[in-house]
Amino acid sequence: MFTSARNLTQPSTPAALRPLAGSYPPCVGQIALFAPDAEIFAQGERAGFLYRVEFGAIRVYRLHADGRRQIVAFHLAGETFGLEAGGTHSFFAETTVHTGLSKVSLAGEMVPQELMALALRSMLHAREHLLVVGRQSALERIGAFLVDIAVRLGDVDTIDLQMTRLDIGDYLGLTIETVSRSFSRLRDEGIVKFHGVKTIEIVQPERLALLCG
Amino acid sequence: MFTSARNLTQPSTPAALRPLAGSYPPCVGQIALFAPDAEIFAQGERAGFLYRVEFGAIRVYRLHADGRRQIVAFHLAGETFGLEAGGTHSFFAETTVHTGLSKVSLAGEMVPQELMALALRSMLHAREHLLVVGRQSALERIGAFLVDIAVRLGDVDTIDLQMTRLDIGDYLGLTIETVSRSFSRLRDEGIVKFHGVKTIEIVQPERLALLCG
DNA sequence: TCGGTTGTTTGATCCCCGTCAAAGACCCCG
DNA sequence: CGGGGTCTTTGACGGGGATCAAACAACCGA
Structure with a gap:
């Protein structure tokens, strides 16, 4: 799992992770470790998996042509992300710090009901975020x-x-x-x-x- | 259908709707007519139906304590709205102009796949709206x-x-x-x-x- | 058709936050 | 422990949009 080349950026591995740093990102059981600023998925990529944050954090964002960046969501420990419309990622996802992720396959593992709840919660959070950014x-x-x-x-x-x-x-x-x-x-x-x-x-x-x- | 008391605000019925104005909101086939600024649902209400906009438009919004208002979405002719997390409305929905709505029951009529697609599209639109409001x-x-x-x-x-x-x-x-x-x-x-x-x-x-x- | 109400446009002024600049704190890694 | 890069804090200043104000246009009901 997690065989993509883009998270190979050799990080300044912190002491806590050093024993595992041989083949980065190393797996501990089902958990893959990522350095800060590692790309998890990119805009335009096919979406096939959900990810659960075991520790650390994820930023989901898009860039404007002139370099302005808007982060639309953070995902913290215990949260699941990666579900997107049309099966294609509309945003970029990166780690913000040293982060552990586990994969959740879309087919199986989660029942449609849970997926629906996840989608609706994400919509609600985006809208509540809008309240903050729009008028405060x-x-x-x-x-x-x-x-x-x-x-x-x-x-x-x-x-x-x-x-x-x-x-x-x-x-x-x-x-x-x-x-x-x-x-x-x-x-x-x-x-x-x-x-x-x-x-x-x-x-x-x-x-x-x-x-x- | 549409028997709630709150859309009884006697509107300045426009000429085009006048013949139907006896028992407002009148139904034409499956379409219920609403005056401008009629409330469709309120924050905190139990959500049980989806609504399809036949003509006119809907604003979905929330109010801050001091009166500031943030509209999180408009829904135009042909669009469906009313799907919310936890089965409870988190926002208010009102017409912006004379509007015709038809109801879609959540149980039946729409397959789970369509509901999921609707939720994901709503999330995507909220996030794209965030890009606009956050950085432009x-x-x-x-x-x-x-x-x-x-x-x-x-x-x-x-x-x-x-x-x-x-x-x-x-x-x-x-x-x-x-x-x-x-x-x-x-x-x-x-x-x-x-x-x-x-x-x-x-x-x-x-x-x-x-x-x- | 007319008058009143509501919605829109335009102008003048102010202020919050963005920009530019520089010092200071923190974190690695040697 | 010490040095350098990155991140954070603080200050000075300017600008884009909010606010205040008033004229104007559109709409609707009589």
Whole structure:
């Protein structure tokens, strides 16, 4: 499985993965490991598989001709992605960090009912994302983003961001500078607290919820 | 069918519909008629039916607490809508103009395959809408909107807009003033031509396509 | 046909966020 | 432990679109 050449980008393998790094991406049981920024599928490719994120994260995006990038979805640990209209991928999918994926074949394994539920949830999430990007201020977008991620990770109060400020900006329709300024604002207001750049503790969930619109 | 009380808002019935206006909404064969701004379903309601637009148009939207509105989809003649995750409507649906709808029951009439295709198309459209709203300028958004509508009406070169500037603004994340200014700009550039406020002729489709990003 | 209401256009001004710039923090890898 | 590249933060400034305001056009009902 996962024999495509494009995920061979030799990464700066982190210590935790090093023992497995011989034939990258190595398989642990059914889990394939990917370096950050590895392509999982490309726009125009035939879609045949679903993927389940075991750890790490995936960005699904499209590029405009002039290089602007819009990320339409992140997929976090425990989530399934790869289902697309017409059996052809309309977007690119890449890892944002070191990521483990397992494959789910479309034929079998999942019953039509589950597939339908997955499709409808994806539609709902895209539409809710639209609410955020269409009508909210920078601060509200960042707030909504943090709430969404925290809920999806199981209502945690400390989030380990699995993506860069650039990824977050391209997801929310903001620049990295505005993303950073919004995070700083939330910190200065005492709503969140940073333990390192990528680890955010939500100190006042009520106030965070309030400013999401 | 269509016995809910909320579409009884006595409308300013247009001449064309007047003969039928006795028991509103009247049925012509299987088609129910609705005045502009009639509610088809509300957020939180149990979803049991699909609706097919025979003529007119539908807006699907949600309101923020402070009154900001985001329209997540328009549905035009020939399109089917009403399919939602969890069997409960997550959005409001209203007519934008005088509209005829026919009901499609979820159980039967449509095979699971068709339902799946509908869900996946809706997800794709929401994501493509996200590309427009997330990263494009006002002029690009209006351009993309016109192209999308023209294609969905069957690659026509003259569009009868079934919605107001306010609807368009709330769909694209713009104010009515910006929508109006963008239309004026397209007119001044000779890309489109207006025959009345709601009728747009696309004079130079190539140039329109160019500025969609 | 006429008057009132609603929707649209255009102008003037303001502000949020994008852009440009540079310092600072973090993370690898040697 | 130390050096270099990448990512992040912060500051200064400018512009695109929001806001405020008013004239104008379209629509509908009387």
